[in-house]
Amino acid sequence: MLGFDILFPSLLNGLTTGAVYALIALGLTLIYGVLHIINFAHGAALMVALYAVYLLKTHWGIDPYLALPLVVPGMFVLGYALQRGVINRASHGKDENILLVTLGLSIVLENLALIVFKSDTRTIETAYTLATVQIGPAFIAVPKLVAFGGALVSAALLMAIVSRTDLGRAIRAVAKEKQGARLMGIDVEHVYAMSFGIGLACLGAAACFLLPAYYVNPQVGGGFVLVAFTIVVLGGMGSFAGALLGGLLIGVVESIGGLMLGESLGQIGIFGLFILVLLFRPQGLFGARA
Amino acid sequence: MKDMIRIVLFAVVVLLATAWLESGVWLTFIMMTLYATLLAQAWNMLGGFGGQFSFGHALFFGTGAYVQAIAQLQGGFNPWLALCAAVLVSAGVGAAVGALTFRYGLKGSYFALVTLAFAEVFRIVAVSVGFTGGGVGLMLPLSESAANMQFASRKGYITLVLGFVLAALAVTAWLRRSRFGAQLQAVRDNEDAARALGVDPWRTKLGAITLSGAFMGAAGAFYLQVFQYIDPAIAFGPQVSVEALVGAIVGGMGTLWGPVLGALVLHLLAELTRNLFGALPGINLVIYGAVLVLIVMFLPRGMAGLLDRWKRS
Numbered sequence: 001m002l003g004f005d006i007l008f009p010s011l012l013n014g015l016t017t018g019a020v021y022a023l024i025a026l027g028l029t030l031i032y033g034v035l036h037i038i039n040f041a042h043g044a045a046l047m048v049a050l051y052a053v054y055l056l057k058t059h060w061g062i063d064p065y066l067a068l069p070l071v072v073p074g075m076f077v078l079g080y081a082l083q084r085g086v087i088n089r090a091s092h093g094k095d096e097n098i099l100l101v102t103l104g105l106s107i108v109l110e111n112l113a114l115i116v117f118k119s120d121t122r123t124i125e126t127a128y129t130l131a132t133v134q135i136g137p138a139f140i141a142v143p144k145l146v147a148f149g150g151a152l153v154s155a156a157l158l159m160a161i162v163s164r165t166d167l168g169r170a171i172r173a174v175a176k177e178k179q180g181a182r183l184m185g186i187d188v189e190h191v192y193a194m195s196f197g198i199g200l201a202c203l204g205a206a207a208c209f210l211l212p213a214y215y216v217n218p219q220v221g222g223g224f225v226l227v228a229f230t231i232v233v234l235g236g237m238g239s240f241a242g243a244l245l246g247g248l249l250i251g252v253v254e255s256i257g258g259l260m261l262g263e264s265l266g267q268i269g270i271f272g273l274f275i276l277v278l279l280f281r282p283q284g285l286f287g288a289r290a
Numbered sequence: 291m292k293d294m295i296r297i298v299l300f301a302v303v304v305l306l307a308t309a310w311l312e313s314g315v316w317l318t319f320i321m322m323t324l325y326a327t328l329l330a331q332a333w334n335m336l337g338g339f340g341g342q343f344s345f346g347h348a349l350f351f352g353t354g355a356y357v358q359a360i361a362q363l364q365g366g367f368n369p370w371l372a373l374c375a376a377v378l379v380s381a382g383v384g385a386a387v388g389a390l391t392f393r394y395g396l397k398g399s400y401f402a403l404v405t406l407a408f409a410e411v412f413r414i415v416a417v418s419v420g421f422t423g424g425g426v427g428l429m430l431p432l433s434e435s436a437a438n439m440q441f442a443s444r445k446g447y448i449t450l451v452l453g454f455v456l457a458a459l460a461v462t463a464w465l466r467r468s469r470f471g472a473q474l475q476a477v478r479d480n481e482d483a484a485r486a487l488g489v490d491p492w493r494t495k496l497g498a499i500t501l502s503g504a505f506m507g508a509a510g511a512f513y514l515q516v517f518q519y520i521d522p523a524i525a526f527g528p529q530v531s532v533e534a535l536v537g538a539i540v541g542g543m544g545t546l547w548g549p550v551l552g553a554l555v556l557h558l559l560a561e562l563t564r565n566l567f568g569a570l571p572g573i574n575l576v577i578y579g580a581v582l583v584l585i586v587m588f589l590p591r592g593m594a595g596l597l598d599r600w601k602r603s
Contacts (some may be wrong), residue, residue: 038399040345090587096343099399100539100586103345107532107579111572119571218572222528226410229403268418271411278404279394 009138010259011252016144018251019151020206024224025231025243026155027202030162033238034175034195037098041082042228043221044106045200047113049075049207050216057124057211064124064208065146072204079200083193106221113218121217129212143213150209158202159240171195175238227254230274293463293546300550301456308448317444323557324451325512329530330537330549331458332505337535338543339465340498341478345402346409347534349387350503352416352525354380354510359428359520360421369439369515376511377504384503388496397481406531413526427521430514439515447516454508455550461501462546474498475544506534529575536578540585542594551593556581 024046031039039045052071056062062070082105090101131142162168173181174191182188231250235242250270257269304320311317329351337343354376361372391404416422434440441447465471476484477491485491514520524530533556541552559581560574567573589596 038403086583086587090583092590094590095398097586097590099343099402100535101583103532103535104579104582104586107528107575108583111575111579114572115570115576226407233403268411268414271407271414274407275404275411278396278400278407279390 005137006259007256008136009140010255012135012138012140013144014252014255015248016140016148016251017255018248019148019155020210020247021224021227021231021251022244022247023151023154023202023206023209025228025235025247026158026240027199027206028228029232029235029238029240029243030158030171030202031196031199032232034171035083035098035192037087037095037102038229039196039199040099040102040225041106041109042102042199042203043223043225044109045075045078045221046203046207046224047216047218047221048078048109049200049204050211050214050220051113051117052204053207053211054122054124054216057126063126064211065150068205068208071208072201075204075207076197076201078197080193080197082200083196084189087196088189088192110218110221117218119218121215123215124211126212141213143209147209147213151206154202154205155240155244158198161198162240167191167194226274227270230270230277233274234277293466294460296547297456297459297463300459301452304448304452308445314444317448319557319561321444321448321451321516323553324448324455325509325516326533326537326553326557327550328451328454328458328505328509328512329534330541330553331455331462332502332509333534334538334543334545334549335458335462335465335505336495336498336502338538338545338548339462339471339474339478340495342397342495342499343402343535344405344502344531345535346405346407346531347502347506348526348528348530349405349409349412350380350384350506351510351513351530351534352409352412352520352522353383353503354507355514355520355525356416356422356428356510357507358511358514359430362430363428364421368437370437373439373508373511377507380507380510381500381504384506385496385500387503388499392492392495392499409526409531413522416522416526422522425522427519427524430518432518440518447512450515451512454505454512458505459546459550461505466546470494470497478544532575532578536582540581540592542592545592545594548592548594551597555593 024042028039028042031037031042049071052074053064053067056067056070057064086105087098087101091098126143128142132139133142133145162171170181170186170191171194173184173186174188178188181191227250231243231246234250235244235246253273254270261269304324308317308320311320329347332350333344333347357376357379358369358372361367361375362369365372367375387405387408391401396404417425422428432440434442436446439450441450465474473484473489473494474497476487476489477494481491510525537552537556538549539552540555541550542548556578559577563573563577585592591598
């Protein structure tokens with residue numbers, strides 16, 4: 001049997017990864033909640049953000065954490081432009097079209113990255129890459145701890161924006177009742193694009209917290225996107241609290257599952273969970289039936 | 291009847307071109323375009339006529355390819371017998387996935403996601419277990435003879451894949467005319483209305499995904515016979531799923547000739563870019579993705595829709 005000394009570090013590890021998963025899933029769930037579309041390009045957008053952080057570090061020596069004020073607005077602008085310029089125009093009022101367009105965007109982005117960066121896996125070196133702190137019997141890498149805190153703060157910030165600001169009120173209004181919101185004078189197209197932008201900005205933050213302890217390659221998004229979909233489905237589409245809890249839960253399941261079953265079978269656990277939840281509880285563990 | 295005459299004409303044109311051409315480049319082009327047509331037409335049966343968008347059609351392709359390989363390598367089957375097994379098992383996987391997902395009423399984005407997840411699960415299983423050769427994959431020993439479904443010339447393979455494409459076209463023509471096809475299209479257009487008229491949506495969609503799976507399996511078996519090699523990334527990775535879906539959508543979903551047109555246009559584009567940029571890895575998929583976005587933006591009914599508009603004016 002596995003003792004506490006082995007399980008506890010694994011649990012902590014899972015929670016730190018899970019926090020970043022949660023941040024990625026929050027962006028996805030915001031986009032879903034407002035636009036009622038599944039952003040298939042979410043993983044590819046995360047990959048773009050990771051390469052941005054990587055290039056900022058390797059070309060200009062900008063520390064990943066200091067890159068936050070650059071990457072987050074950058075991803076926001078990218079998201080706003082993509083929604084207004086491409087996705088909205090392609091929808092023709094049909095959800096399937098949006099699904100196809102975001103799929104097309106992800107194919108283009110991932111393969112452009114493959115052409116530009118080759119399929120090499122890249123990492124960055126920072127002064128704190130190998131630093132650890134001791135918590136009880138566990139040693140946790142400092143970047144992971146920062147990622148945990150940063151992801152939680154970003155999540156809190158996102159929720160504050162959605163629940164406290166005028167923009168947040170507009171977002172919630174559009175999510176609930178598009179026509180009504182339009183009649184109240186809300187620019188629905190603008191709110192759509194803002195939501196998409198904020199969703200991608202979450203990825204920018206996630207990328208800054210992720211890269212010091214992780215790596216980037218052109219396919220990196222694919223793994224995250226299915227995990228993020230699992231979290232969003234598990235937490236209930238469009239539910240923020242669900243995404244946050246679901247993210248932490250998946251992180252822990254993956255970490256402890258990997259410990260017991262080995263890395264690749266641990267992944268099957270996630271997909272298996274995903275399929276089961278979709279089949280039996282598509283409204284999610286915390287969501288109400290649509 | 292008109293459809294059947296056109297299908298025969300299509301076969302004659304392809305066979306004449308194949309007999310006349312000697313250049314290996316062009317024969318390979320015809321072979322790969324027919325293969326892409328098969329993928330697109332298989333996707334079209336479920337996606338175009340049934341309205342169920344699968345993002346993981348490689349699931350059935352990979353199953354077909356692996357059954358074809360394993361039946362020969364471990365079962366000692368003749369490849370023609372293995373082909374029957376590959377088609378049957380892929381159809382079975384289609385039926386199983388369909389039974390599960392449609393039973394629980396998954397559609398739209400959820401269906402797309404769950405097919406993708408199934409393909410991923412199969413990929414990881416193929417990497418992890420022994421009889422698939424793991425991540426290294428399986429290699430078919432070279433032994434050229436028609437009885438062994440390995441041909442010395444591309445012409446043999448073209449005849450083989452043309453046979454599959456003709457069967458797929460005949461089935462699609464049947465979908466357009468038959469009672470089952472009408473029910474399937476009714477379910478696609480309005481499931482509740484179809485049910486009110488006494489159509490069983492579950493059974494109808496199940497039939498479509500089984501047919502679609504069978505043809506994807508044939509494509510997988512064909513791939514293995516041509517390249518004599520399969521690994522988990524080729525079998526269950528996104529490339530095949532994307533190629534099937536983009537071919538059908540670019541050509542025109544729910545039409546008979548759309549997927550043929552889509553596959554042809556995409557392969558012409560791919561050839562063109564290869565000549566312009568050389569063999570960059572991933573450039574084909576960049577083109578496919580961009581074409582997909584542009585088609586959905588400007589020609590949501592695909593090239594076939596464009597032809598229709600042009601014919602009418």
